[in-house]
Amino acid sequence: MSVCYTDIPRPDEAVVANYQGAEVATVHEAQGRKGLLADYMRPIYKPAKIAGPAVTCEVAPGDNWMIHVAVEQCQPGDVLVVKPTSASSDGFFGDLLATSLKARGVRGLIIEGGVRDTATLTEMNFPVWSKTIFSQGCVKETIANVNVPITCANAYIRPGDMVVADEDGVVVVKREEASEVWGNVEKRMSNEEAKRIRFENGELGLDIYNMRERLANKGLVYAKYEDK
Template identity: 75%
Template sequence: MAVCITDITRPNPETVAKYQGAEAATVHEAQGRKGLLAHYMRPIYRPASIAGPAVTCEVSPGDNWMIHVAVEQCQPGDILVVKPTSDCIDGYFGDLLATSLQARGVKGLIIDGGVRDTATLTKMGFPVWSKAVFGQGTVKETIANVNTPITCAGAYIRPGDIIVADDDGVVVVQQEEADSVHEKVLSRVANEEDKRVRLASGELGLDIYNMRQRLADKGLRYVKQGEEA
């Protein structure tokens, strides 16, 4: 049996708005280096940056039927996250499904599988992060779950968790941690800006990060050329 859950809880819009423009890498670091999807999840065009609540969808290998089911569950601002139940890089998604999602105000797609029609998707301005680009088509025969927890590209994602995606990759923030994580994001951004100013003035990272003694403790010696022995 498969289920499609129709009444998922989403974070409040104010919380989601905080993540617009946030960098995936910064969010990943701020929340303790967790939630990052696998390295192969790349945007089909750049620059691309989105953030929003996840609508989750399972698909069977080579079968995109459940994406059509998931489209109906999407609301404006959502991000559709798709995971094949077994590894498959067929082209599950193309410009027609993107047109349907755009009509519902969906911000983009995260899919641990293949996507096609990438030239048209780029012209449409519909961002997709995928495992592969592959022209192989799919069928519509097998059902699976919509809006249940999934593991997508190595990350555990529940419906309503916040997805942040940009040119560096994709990260998920648990819905109940979203506000506290964002406070850490702001702190990290401020800290980085301070260091950026200091580095731009010529100060060295060796001194800013107090690295010299640690390097010495590890055994690093500074010697003049010819004195290596």
């Protein structure tokens, strides 16, 4: 039996709003260096940056039927996350499905599979992160699940979890941790800005990060080249 769950939980709208414009690297660090999707998940065009609650969707290899089912469950601000039940590079998604998602206010697509019509998707300004680009079309014969927990590109994602994506990749934040993690994101951004000012003023990372003593303890010795 397959199932499509409706009315999924989502983070508070204010929390979702906070993540708009957030950088994947900062979010990843702020939550203890976890939640990254695999490094092969790349945006089809740059610049691209989105954040929103996940609507999750399983598809059978070479079959995009369930994406049509998932579209109905999407609300404005969501991010659709699609995972084939077995590895597949087929072109599950193109400009027509993007038009449907865009009409519902969906921010973008994360798919561990193939997409096509990338030139049109770029013109539409519809962000997509995919495993590959491939023109192979799909059928509509096999059902699977919508809004169940999935493992997409090595990351465990549940319906309503926060998904953040930019040119550096994709990261997921558990929906119940999204507010706390955002607090850590703000702290990291403030700390990084303070360090940026120091770097701009000519200070070295060796001193900003207090590295000299640790380097000496590891055995690093400075010597003049002519004395070697």
